[in-house]
Amino acid sequence: MTELGGLIARRIALTGPISLADFMAEALGHPRLGYYRRAVPVGAAGDFTTAPEISQMFGELIGAWLAERWLAIGRPAPVRLVELGPGRGTLMADALRATRAVPGFHAALDLHLVDTNAPMREAQRLALRGYAPTWHERFDEVPDGPLLLVANEFFDALPVRQFHRTAQGWRERMVGLDEQGGLRLALAPGATPFASLLPDADEGAEAELGEAGRALAGAIGARIAHDGGWALIIDYGAGTAGRAASLQAVRGHQGASILDRPGETDLSAHVDFAALAASAGVAAYGPVGQGEFLRRLGLQERAQALKQRAKPAQENAIDAASARLIAPDQMGTLFRALALGDGKNAPPAGFTDTPSDDTPRTFT
Numbered sequence: 417m418t419e420l421g422g423l424i425a426r427r428i429a430l431t432g433p434i435s436l437a438d439f440m441a442e443a444l445g446h447p448r449l450g451y452y453r454r455a456v457p458v459g460a461a462g463d464f465t466t467a468p469e470i471s472q473m474f475g476e477l478i479g480a481w482l483a484e485r486w487l488a489i490g491r492p493a494p495v496r497l498v499e500l501g502p503g504r505g506t507l508m509a510d511a512l513r514a515t516r517a518v519p520g521f522h523a524a525l526d527l528h529l530v531d532t533n534a535p536m537r538e539a540q541r542l543a544l545r546g547y548a549p550t551w552h553e554r555f556d557e558v559p560d561g562p563l564l565l566v567a568n569e570f571f572d573a574l575p576v577r578q579f580h581r582t583a584q585g586w587r588e589r590m591v592g593l594d595e596q597g598g599l600r601l602a603l604a605p606g607a608t609p610f611a612s613l614l615p616d617a618d619e620g621a622e623a624e625l626g627e628a629g630r631a632l633a634g635a636i637g638a639r640i641a642h643d644g645g646w647a648l649i650i651d652y653g654a655g656t657a658g659r660a661a662s663l664q665a666v667r668g669h670q671g672a673s674i675l676d677r678p679g680e681t682d683l684s685a686h687v688d689f690a691a692l693a694a695s696a697g698v699a700a701y702g703p704v705g706q707g708e709f710l711r712r713l714g715l716q717e718r719a720q721a722l723k724q725r726a727k728p729a730q731e732n733a734i735d736a737a738s739a740r741l742i743a744p745d746q747m748g749t750l751f752r753a754l755a756l757g758d759g760k761n762a763p764p765a766g767f768t769d770t771p772s773d774d775t776p777r778t779f780t
């Protein structure tokens with residue numbers, strides 16, 4: 417067992433089983449040993465690869481999206497440009513490079529990065545030299561003011577509770593101890609308070625509830641309603657998010673068991689976009705599949721432009737990266753984009769058409 421696994425086991429021995437959300441919060445966020453406090457997870461040498469690390473086009477198109485929203489809200493200066501969980505800083509560096517020519521945009525930007533991870537912050541500092549970012553542990557610490565926010569693969573790392581519908585009703589899945597003192601999953605023997613929040617379902621059904629994600633979406637929505645602005649949230653989440661057991665563990669680009677080696681293993685759950693939109697309480701657009709979103713923003717045209725200046729080997733790499741980002745059997749449909757805004761502006765790029773799942777909805 418890892419040192420953190422031992423600490424969690426000791427806590428359970430003293431106070432009893434803990435929720436999966438509490439386990440996830442410790443495994444990812446423990447101040448000294450948590451995965452997102454000390455690991456460098458993103459990239460070939462880490463545990464997984466993310467869209468901005470696949471191609472510069474991802475961050476460039478998001479930069480254009482942010483600049484267009486800045487124009488749409490009347491070019492406020494300063495505007496708080498916020499990224500939640502910037503990883504290696506690649507998305508933001510590509511976004512800023514791509515928007516240098518937008519008159520007045522960079523002069524108006526006040527860059528804020530929300531990340532708990534010291535090694536990642538160092539990577540961000542290097543990638544974003546020259547843009548004078550301010551770092552925060554939490555979104556609430558970002559000063560008031562008009563907001564442009566982006567979060568890619570951030571909400572999936574926020575803790576979720578998990579439930580199973582038994583013949584007796586919903587039962588929460590807890591982390592307890594086996595006879596050898598190791599960590600094990602087991603259903604709570606009786607009803608727990610959060611189970612009463614779930615709609616009834618057939619026996620055998622699974623459900624997840626992410627209080628942290630909902631609370632954060634609520635805080636972002638409140639800021640947008642008060643100060644104006646837009647947020648773009650991209651993450652993976654099947655249409656069944658919230659109604660399935662999606663929590664998964666990854667280590668070294670391989671699937672792992674959820675309880676295995678806490679602090680050394682990434683944990684993530686599908687994002688329940690409908691719950692985030694409802695919690696935000698402002699105008700919401702989407703979610704729309706990442707493939708469709710990037711296509712509408714002009715990914716294929718950008719790929720063509722890059723290929724014209726590329727060597728033959730690079731052309732193949734550009735094609736492969738485009739396919740990875742947009743193909744339905746790769747990141748194109750599993751990953752989805754949601755936009756939140758104050759509803760006073762024209763709909764944002766990428767969400768303007770209305771195919772099945774991105775009809776604009778307004779929550780008041």
Ligand SMILES: C[S@@+](CC[C@H](N)C(=O)[O-])C[C@H]1O[C@@H](n2cnc3c(N)ncnc32)[C@H](O)[C@@H]1O
Pocket residue numbers: 444445452458466467468469500501502503504507530531532533536553567568569570573574
């Ligand atoms: C999966 S990585 C994604 C990185 C980047 N957005 C990308 O697309 O490459 C998650 C990022 O969020 C940060 N993070 C995870 N949980 C966090 C939390 N609760 N508070 C602040 N930052 C967190 C991690 O340190 C990391 O930089």
